Amino acid sequence: MRRITVAITGASGAIYALRTLRALLMHRVAVDVVISEFGWMLLRDEAGFEGKQRDFGGFIRELYGVSVDNMALHPLKDLAATLASGSAQSDGMVVVPCSMKTLASIAHGLSRNLIERAADVALKERRTLIIVPRETPMNLIQLRNMVAVAEAGAVVVPAMPAFYQKPETFDDLADFVVGRILSLLGIEHDLYPAWEG
Numbered sequence: 001m002r003r004i005t006v007a008i009t010g011a012s013g014a015i016y017a018l019r020t021l022r023a024l025l026m027h028r029v030a031v032d033v034v035i036s037e038f039g040w041m042l043l044r045d046e047a048g049f050e051g052k053q054r055d056f057g058g059f060i061r062e063l064y065g066v067s068v069d070n071m072a073l074h075p076l077k078d079l080a081a082t083l084a085s086g087s088a089q090s091d092g093m094v095v096v097p098c099s100m101k102t103l104a105s106i107a108h109g110l111s112r113n114l115i116e117r118a119a120d121v122a123l124k125e126r127r128t129l130i131i132v133p134r135e136t137p138m139n140l141i142q143l144r145n146m147v148a149v150a151e152a153g154a155v156v157v158p159a160m161p162a163f164y165q166k167p168e169t170f171d172d173l174a175d176f177v178v179g180r181i182l183s184l185l186g187i188e189h190d191l192y193p194a195w196e197g
């Protein structure tokens, strides 16, 4: 079974994280989830998740009607978790949405929490690391940090939905970005119609 880490940080766009989890779980991918302090705040403010952290799986199950049996939530501070080691199985990691703060930390290899460490491990093990930044406008430091992670092997997928597929809902908009993430992970999907020229 394929195993992907999903990190959720405190950039606006909780919907991108939720739709990513939905898509991966629907494709029967095992998902390790790590959420930053501000990530939890954005999940509350933008997605209405008011529960305790341990209720997050139930929230996803009710929201999308998907099984969360393959989803494991890891504490942000648990630097002894399996995700912190290159020896544990992982088929890639997505930071969605990725704040400029976490982007900077990954770009500089700080590894201060489980999100930063797992991203560091993904890079050193040459695994797929997808960073989904959301900020506008961007300053030179932020742009340079994106270059730094790209040079280190990450794929930068800005949260930039397209409109040619004629989205009708926020979910459609988010699923465009999620589709790009799944494609990069090598997962076939039908989240939006392929462009036929």
Ligand SMILES: Cc1cc2nc3c(=O)[nH]c(=O)nc-3n(C[C@H](O)[C@H](O)[C@H](O)COP(=O)(O)O)c2cc1C
Binding pocket: 008, 009, 010, 011, 012, 013, 036, 037, 038, 039, 098, 099, 100, 101, 102, 134, 135
């Ligand atoms: C309502 C709200 C929206 C925010 N949106 C963004 C954003 O879109 N992009 C960003 O880089 N930071 C944003 N921030 C700032 C981050 O949450 C802040 O830098 C935080 O320290 C990020 O920490 P984390 O990366 O550990 O989640 C926002 C903060 C708040 C309170």
